[in-house]
Amino acid sequence: MEANTPLLLTDEQMRKFITDGFLILTTDFSEDFHHKLMESLNHVYEEEGNPGNNLLPRVPELQRVFEHPVITGALTSVLGPNYMLHAHRHGHFNAVSNPGGWHKDSYWGYERMRNHHPWWAMIMYFPQDTPVELGPTGIMPGTQNYESRVFNADEMETEALASGNAGTFALIHYDIWHRSTPNLLGQPRYMLKFEFMRTTAPEAPSWNNDEAAWRKPQTVNSPFADHEVMWEETWNWLSGKNGNITDIKSNNEASVKELTMELQDQFEPIALNAAYELARRGKHEDLFDAIQSENVKESRLAAYGLSVSSKEVIPGLIENLESRRVETVIHTIFALGEQREQAKEAVSALNKLLKHPSEKVRRAVVEALGMIQQPTDDVVEGLCHCLKDEDVQVRFMAGLSLSRLGASAEKAVPQLEIALNDENRYVRAHAAEALRYINTEQAKDVLIKFLFNSRWCPTTTKVNTFYP
Incomplete structure (x- = not known):
């Protein structure tokens, strides 16, 4: 294997990622490399403060980190070979003894319906030796698919700590519950957080795959519930298989009536299993009844069931787009997006919703269009409207949605060029990423001009304005 060849995950590691929502891995950089990296971090933080999204250009040693085979292999395994390094990144500095609160990260300041399929992941990198006493990130295993915090103080013993030598990192499902733990030593502790997005749906396993069929890993660290139907469906999705949830085996002996009651259970793991089991059994009418429920939690969970159901549900989902309940419409749009190209007949109706008065509906549409992708001209037209x-x-x-379309989105280049001057940093950054993934001559010309005009000198600071 060549030095820079990605070191792909094994079947067992992928099984652990699916069930537990994270992996703790380690790079093999030298002690001297991390010593220099820490010197650079200390200098930047002391002289300038937290560089935020400019972390990479201000600390260029970090680029080597994200070229390391263990990191590229882990990201390729989970997100596919064309994953995107997102523009948002942050260096967390912790020297206090108080623990942070349990949370899921937002998507750059806003909430959205979260994907069970791993479309997003984060890496939390520790550039210094991080024993438990220095306050590593704490992760609650198996909580990546729960919107609510389902655990309490009695279950804290299951918390996993991203503790280890310099170069240790946590690869986590973007939506997992996590926190900072107390730094009892009072010494500087950095955690460098970077976000990554899958740009294409899986067509085949992108890890070192030997076994086609799903089986549980040797240990499952989540204390809350077995989600065998959901886990197997995720494994199949990552393997490039779509729409075969009815072929999944299940030990659930409950009646349909019991499952519909469990879908309303206040304990989310139980309700989540009911949604997937109803989908597995093809009980679509029960899921359609639930998605129209005034109980927002029940409606949302039904959307997850419909999102993995057969394409037979698509006409009913399209009808649901006319619902007067905004939550039902949002959850329906999510399910259509996860159906991807099978839901192409919904694009016309989705484009009409871009005039909906609720920005939450329009936000859901813009993501769904990027996942459905066909018919291309209609999708690109809708996304160009979204840029305005x-x-x-x-x-x-x-x-981000246009990035997923690649070269087929070339008609969006003029509107993306305008978006490069938007007042918002992420509109500009995502427009640049879209141009990079479109990758036609026209797109590259616009992108290169933008990058030259916005060139930033990483060594120019308030104390070093001219020389050397």
């Missing part, structure tokens, strides 16, 4: 939306979040999601 009054809501900034619709605009910056449009760039």
